[in-house]
Amino acid sequence: MVRVPYTELLAAFQRALLLNGMAPDRALHCATIFAETTRDGITSHGINRFPRFIQGIHNGSVQPNAEPTCTAAFGSIERWNGNLGPGPLNAHACTVRAIQLARQHGIGCVALRNTNHWMRGGSYGWQAADANMFALCWTNTLPNLPAWGASAPVVGNNPLVIAIPRPAPATAGPAPHVVLDMAMSQFSYGALSNYAKRGEPLPLDGGFDKDGNITRDAAAIYESMRPLAIGYWKGSGLSLVLDMLAAMLSGGRATHEMPNDIARESNISQVFLVIDPTNLAPAAELNQIADAILDDLHQAPRADPAKAIRYPGEQALTLREENLRMGVPVDEDMWKEVTALAK
Amino acid sequence: MVRVPYTELLAAFQRALLLNGMAPDRALHCATIFAETTRDGITSHGINRFPRFIQGIHNGSVQPNAEPTCTAAFGSIERWNGNLGPGPLNAHACTVRAIQLARQHGIGCVALRNTNHWMRGGSYGWQAADANMFALCWTNTLPNLPAWGASAPVVGNNPLVIAIPRPAPATAGPAPHVVLDMAMSQFSYGALSNYAKRGEPLPLDGGFDKDGNITRDAAAIYESMRPLAIGYWKGSGLSLVLDMLAAMLSGGRATHEMPNDIARESNISQVFLVIDPTNLAPAAELNQIADAILDDLHQAPRADPAKAIRYPGEQALTLREENLRMGVPVDEDMWKEVTALAK
Numbered sequence: 001m002v003r004v005p006y007t008e009l010l011a012a013f014q015r016a017l018l019l020n021g022m023a024p025d026r027a028l029h030c031a032t033i034f035a036e037t038t039r040d041g042i043t044s045h046g047i048n049r050f051p052r053f054i055q056g057i058h059n060g061s062v063q064p065n066a067e068p069t070c071t072a073a074f075g076s077i078e079r080w081n082g083n084l085g086p087g088p089l090n091a092h093a094c095t096v097r098a099i100q101l102a103r104q105h106g107i108g109c110v111a112l113r114n115t116n117h118w119m120r121g122g123s124y125g126w127q128a129a130d131a132n133m134f135a136l137c138w139t140n141t142l143p144n145l146p147a148w149g150a151s152a153p154v155v156g157n158n159p160l161v162i163a164i165p166r167p168a169p170a171t172a173g174p175a176p177h178v179v180l181d182m183a184m185s186q187f188s189y190g191a192l193s194n195y196a197k198r199g200e201p202l203p204l205d206g207g208f209d210k211d212g213n214i215t216r217d218a219a220a221i222y223e224s225m226r227p228l229a230i231g232y233w234k235g236s237g238l239s240l241v242l243d244m245l246a247a248m249l250s251g252g253r254a255t256h257e258m259p260n261d262i263a264r265e266s267n268i269s270q271v272f273l274v275i276d277p278t279n280l281a282p283a284a285e286l287n288q289i290a291d292a293i294l295d296d297l298h299q300a301p302r303a304d305p306a307k308a309i310r311y312p313g314e315q316a317l318t319l320r321e322e323n324l325r326m327g328v329p330v331d332e333d334m335w336k337e338v339t340a341l342a343k
Numbered sequence: 344m345v346r347v348p349y350t351e352l353l354a355a356f357q358r359a360l361l362l363n364g365m366a367p368d369r370a371l372h373c374a375t376i377f378a379e380t381t382r383d384g385i386t387s388h389g390i391n392r393f394p395r396f397i398q399g400i401h402n403g404s405v406q407p408n409a410e411p412t413c414t415a416a417f418g419s420i421e422r423w424n425g426n427l428g429p430g431p432l433n434a435h436a437c438t439v440r441a442i443q444l445a446r447q448h449g450i451g452c453v454a455l456r457n458t459n460h461w462m463r464g465g466s467y468g469w470q471a472a473d474a475n476m477f478a479l480c481w482t483n484t485l486p487n488l489p490a491w492g493a494s495a496p497v498v499g500n501n502p503l504v505i506a507i508p509r510p511a512p513a514t515a516g517p518a519p520h521v522v523l524d525m526a527m528s529q530f531s532y533g534a535l536s537n538y539a540k541r542g543e544p545l546p547l548d549g550g551f552d553k554d555g556n557i558t559r560d561a562a563a564i565y566e567s568m569r570p571l572a573i574g575y576w577k578g579s580g581l582s583l584v585l586d587m588l589a590a591m592l593s594g595g596r597a598t599h600e601m602p603n604d605i606a607r608e609s610n611i612s613q614v615f616l617v618i619d620p621t622n623l624a625p626a627a628e629l630n631q632i633a634d635a636i637l638d639d640l641h642q643a644p645r646a647d648p649a650k651a652i653r654y655p656g657e658q659a660l661t662l663r664e665e666n667l668r669m670g671v672p673v674d675e676d677m678w679k680e681v682t683a684l685a686k
Binding site: 074105151205289304309 | 415417418419422447448449450454477479489493494495497498503505507521523525529547548557572573583584585586587588590591594597598600616618619620624628629632633635636639640643644645646647650652653654655
């Protein structure tokens with residue numbers, strides 16, 4: 001692990017994107033999303049995904065300069081075509097549009113088809129919350145989880161993001177929004193791989209071995225391709241309905257239509273649903289309700305007195321401040337790979 | 344277990360509600376929701392909840408003739424006050440209103456405060472789907488799950504309902520909608536109690552014992568009051584944000600403000616969000632996407648060749664047909680209790 005100054009990380013992403021044919025303003029924007037995700041500690045969907053993103057440009061999955069277009073609209077809901085543009089730029093643009101629709105109609109929803117991996121889904125939750133909006137966003141993915149009762153991947157891990165806006169502190173600094181960003185798998189393939197490499201058991205049951213026994217053996221789960229959905233049958237069902245909503249509302253591809261090959265995952269479908277509370281209630285009322293809920297959570301009796309109880313996204317701002325001050329921690333080999341792409 | 348004809352079940356609920364002061368048209372409607380829930384096999388939120396519902400009328404939690412009122416409106420979103428009316432009637436009325444708003448604006452959302460337990464949340468998903476709408480609905484509850492890292496109940500099991508409309512078959516009969524209806528707890532207190540009574544271990548880890556060890560011992564979990572959320576930290580986070588959304592959007596009570604006493608759970612908050620796809624795409628396109636997803640699910644390789652893979656809600660119509668034909672199966676003591684209330 002090395003710590004790289006934020007500006008240096010951003011510049012490397014930007015230069016690599018320029019070298020791969022992305023227009024300058026888009027390269028800066030896309031690089032910023034990768035850099036901010038890494039800065040907030042989500043390296044798995046920041047720097048660690050960057051070489052695969054460049055590979056997507058090379059193999060034609062990602063069209064670096066394609067922009068999304070609106071194909072149908074009615075009141076507070078619209079359908080957009082991502083035209084295979086970069087997932088993070090498409091997702092950002094659709095969130096901007098959903099925010100506009102919410103200002104106008106109270107709620108705004110953009111269903112997006114033919115897009116690519118949005119990297120950290122939480123990015124778009126933070127974006128909506130910065131505009132003082134609630135957001136529910138989700139994406140489908142290639143099949144990477146067995147449905148409950150199936151012995152092979154059928155449903156996606158379909159990350160779901162829910163964001164609650166919080167006011168910025170009276171002193172300077174970013175607003176501590178509550179942002180849930182969760183995949184439907186109990187452990188990601190990345191996490192399984194890390195446990196397997198270290199030869200460590202998972203802290204909890206994480207999937208089935210090839211004989212169908214529930215196990216904490218990460219290597220066995222990796223081999224069987226049968227990781228568990230959260231809540232067993234429940235997460236399996238939730239994943240299925242999120243896929244149905246995304247594909248049906250957008251008119252785009254469903255999980256079963258995607259190749260089971262992460263390098264060629266493309267043409268995915270996403271939903272960005274934003275709610276503007278401005279005209280329902282004064283901000284002070286909303287903030288008071290949220291303060292009371294979070295205070296109660298923080299004051300709950302702890303299972304381990306040394307471990308604070310946290311809300312979703314609570315660690316992001318602490319990590320952000322630390323990483324901006326001390327440099328952003330990245331894997332040394334990955335940093336070499338990214339700097340090589342930027343040369 | 345006895346089988347009771349559907350009409351007899353409905354008549355008993357109706358008479359008991361009339362005897363407890365509910366106006367005739369409302370008593371028929373409320374009885375129908377209880378009877379239909381029981382008919383579809385969800386006895387836990389049908390007949391088995393009925394005596395507690397009547398108790399709620401007696402202790403003042405439920406005002407049998409109170410109707411919900413709109414307190415704020417902007418475009419596609421409205422705030423309603425449930426005025427402590429019967430949960431099922433309030434939820435039904437708010438779903439009707441959300442459907443109207445969705446017809447007008449593409450999306451309709453009603454945030455409802457000061458209401459009571461909606462019984463089977465899926466009822467309102469089926470209702471919206473019958474109007475050819477997608478629905479996302481959720482409710483908060485009293486604190487009955489430890490947040491991740493807490494040793495006592497802090498968050499609610501906050502059921503979430505997601506409904507996908509499906510066309511009715513060309514021959515007669517109800518439409519086989521996809522309706523997910525899931526609480527954030529892995530096992531309900533009812534299920535824990537049943538396993539404990541039978542002295543059987545849970546099929547999977549279901550909570551912590553009083554020493555903080557994860558266990559399948561239902562009695563130990565019942566005693567510790569530390570059941571698991573689905574997906575451990577994930578379901579805990581999802582439960583928290585659903586509570587925040589419900590309380591903030593409605594201006595109503597959050598989980599932490601409710602007494603930890605199921606007999607006095609009241610003034611809860613709910614959200615009914617409905618999406619009308621009519622103006623985005625022809626029904627044939629939507630149905631084709633859904634058919635392909637469900638066909639793929641049904642054709643997936645089975646973990647157990649004898650066990651079909653099912654989508655959420657798939658069993659409801661089979662059970663409904665069987666129970667209408669053979670009588671609705673109910674617990675004998677519970678049926679005695681309900682018939683006594685109807686005398």
